[in-house]
Amino acid sequence: MxxxxxxxxxxxxxxxxxxxxxxxxxxxxxxxxxxxxxxxxxxxxxxxxxxxxxxxxxxxxxxxxxxxxxxxxxxxxxxxxxxxxxxxxxxxxxxxxxxxxxxxxxxxxxxxxxxxxxxxxxxxxxxLIPRLDLMIASFHLMLRTNLDWLNPEEYILYIARKHPFFLWARLLPLILLITIVVGLFLGLYGTLGLSLFLILIAGALAVAGGVGLWIYVDWSNDYYIVTARRIVFQERIVLLYDSRQESPMEQVQSTEVDRSYLGQLLGFGDVRIRTYTGVILFQAVRLPAEVEKIIQEQIKRVQSTLRQAEIRSIEETIARRIGLLPARSGPPGEATPAKPAPTPMQRFMADLFHLRYEYGDTIQYRTHWWILISRIWLVTLLLLGVVFTSLFLLVKAALGQMPEGFPVVGAFLGLMLLGLGFFLRWVYVYIDWHNDRYLITSDQVVDINRKPLGKEEQRAAPIRNILSVEFKRLGIIGLLLNFGTVYIRIGDTLFTFDNVYNPSEVQRELFHRMAVRSVRERQQQAEAERQRMADWISAYDRLTRR
The missing domain is CATH 2.60.120.10 (Jelly Rolls)
Structure with missing residues (x-):
């Protein structure tokens, strides 16, 4: 019909x-x-x-x-x-x-x-025209983007990047600077000579091109995503940082739109999505009011689906207890999508300088690279000094310009031994930094501290026992480079994730894991309550049949 x-x-x-x-x-x-x-x-x-x-x-x-x-x-x-x-x-x-x-x-x-x-x-x-234009842009970006962590059955309803205005706001100062530099070189052309002029121009353009490419890649690697199941903000900083902030639709509490005067003129704004674990910010997205409508529509769908599923679950439980349906042979299994294993290159970068790496349901953090540099810069300079001094001696000796009677071999061997000592110290400091890891799993926080050639200390505590999570960024360097220490209070014990990048993200991830566990426990309690209700109805059914 x-x-x-x-x-x-x-x-x-x-x-x-x-x-x-x-x-x-x-x-x-x-x-x-x-x-x-x-x-x-x-x-x-x-x-x-x-x-x-x-x-x-x-x-x-x-x-x-x-x-x-x-x-x-x-x-x-x-x-x-x-x-x-x-x-x-x-x-x-x-x-x-x-x-x-x-x-x-x-x-x-x-x-x-x-x-x-x-x-x-x-x-x-x-x-309807701008609304559908927004969805066409989202559709094309979805087809161009490979998201390995996404369930193959999970369709992307909306995906976007930050408004292009913010890309050009970062590129234009670079373009202006390189224009001024090239202009200065042109003005000095007569004094520089052709060869030096071409070298300087090529070098300036290469540096500007590299910085511009990095700015574009950094802008293009951040995504705001809405699926039928969740809301996601994915942020990547090339070779350094990989973060995914997400919330299931059922945990979204409210949304709001914030638009500046410039955003009203250019058609962009922020969408703030408040969840049980914090705020997910879709920053400077095109047509933010329409994006909010997409999210609100999905929230209503999920709420309706959950209500229908709860009613069906109650009906099924009661029907099984009073014999209208056969008893279930075992607890229902929950299919978990297989997550891709890290590639050899991903493992290599994770073991080199990567500050955050996610594999399976575990997130690994390391101390910020600035801490490594602060410990290693002096020995690095000394090692380079030994290398350059050794090269200088070799060149002088090969040209026969060393003073008569100077112990070239002895000096060179001494420098080699000194360089070996500096190199071993460099390796020790790097391995010591590399071996300190902080892990967040689905049910634990883990602090691993292992000294080179020494013992390994590992502390772990269940997420369910976390009482509070705080973080602090100390000093101008910590504020500029966005690293700090996360303090996790578990009973009488204080866990610290020392000098990790983006400590607010670590805090949010912990709150998210706590919320997921809380939801799981509430579901188990609801199932127990349904079983208790079914017991009462089953007993009533038996009494009425006597």
Missing amino acids: ALEVWQIVTFLSGLHLFRGIEEERLKWIAGQMTELRLREEELVYEEGQEPNNLYFIFEGRVQMTRYRRGAPEEEEMLGFLDQGDYFGLEVLEARTARRTSVQTTTAVVLLCFSAEALNEVFAQVPE
Whole structure:
């Protein structure tokens, strides 16, 4: 039976794209949509086909795939889309083929906009244009971005970077500086000579290009992500730092938008997402009010899903107790997605200077590299002094310019022994720094301290016993380089993660692990309560049958 207009209007009013549009216009929009019903495992469209419709899932589930880059014979899973999701955004772009394939996994009811209908809708409802432009940009970025930690079945509903204004705000001073430097070199061309002039110009451009590339990579490595299950902020600093701040949808308490005057002019702002463990900040994202609507829509979906799951769980528990369903043979297993093992290069960098590294459900922190430099700079200078002095002696001896009777061999051997001592000291300090690690697992915090050629000390404590977590950044260097000490009070014992990078992130991660454990314990308590209720109802059922 075909859907009624009021059903479509009710459906559209719950979607972020149509939020704030009057009911009369929603009725008109509903009239522009066509209904499509498909059976399980039917192909909606295939990658490479010409796009002709934008689809909204009124009922059912579909899966989206694409051919893997570099291996066109293999398909890559992009995730499942459910009721309220939409797909087929390629229809909004001229001369663009389908970049993904979509197939149903259940019987589905789809509501479709043809390209012609969309043009009419945009003419009558122009506020849809920037909203869909935002989602097209998100769709393209999702296809270009490889996130190894993401569950293959978890579809990315929204992904973005910080507004490009902040990239140019960092690049323009560099461009201005290199322009001034090149201008100075041009002014000094007559006194420098052609060879020196070209060397200086090439060096300045190479340095500026390297810094500019680093700025771009640093900007492009930060992502704000919304999926059906969670909210994620991923931050990376090349070769130094890799952080992922996330919260399950069910732990989100509220959202708010903050826009400066400049942000209002350029169309960007901050979205603050408050959770049980702190605040996740989507900083300087495009159209922040629309991003907030996306998050709010997912929160309502998750809340509705949890309520329905709780009701089904209660009904199932009672039905099993009174004999309407067979007893469960064992506790339900929870499928955990396999996490990718670190590559050899990742292990190498983690063991070299990486300050934070995540593998499995364990996060490893090390003391900041500034602490290593403060301990090693003097011996490094002495070692370099010995090396250069040895080279100087060798060159002088080879040219026959040493004073007569000077003990070249003895001096060289003495320098070699001295250099060996400095080198061994350098290695000792590095290994001592390298061996101090701080671990956060799913249920423990661990402090590992191992001296080179000495004993290893390891302290561990359960996360459930944490009473408080504080951090301090001390000194101008700590503030500039963003490192400090995290203090973890567990009973009468004080754990310290000394001089770790971004201590506020360490604190947030600990709070997150505490919240996850708390949620798990509440779920276990709820299950125990359901079983107790089922016992009462089962006893009542037996009494009524006597």
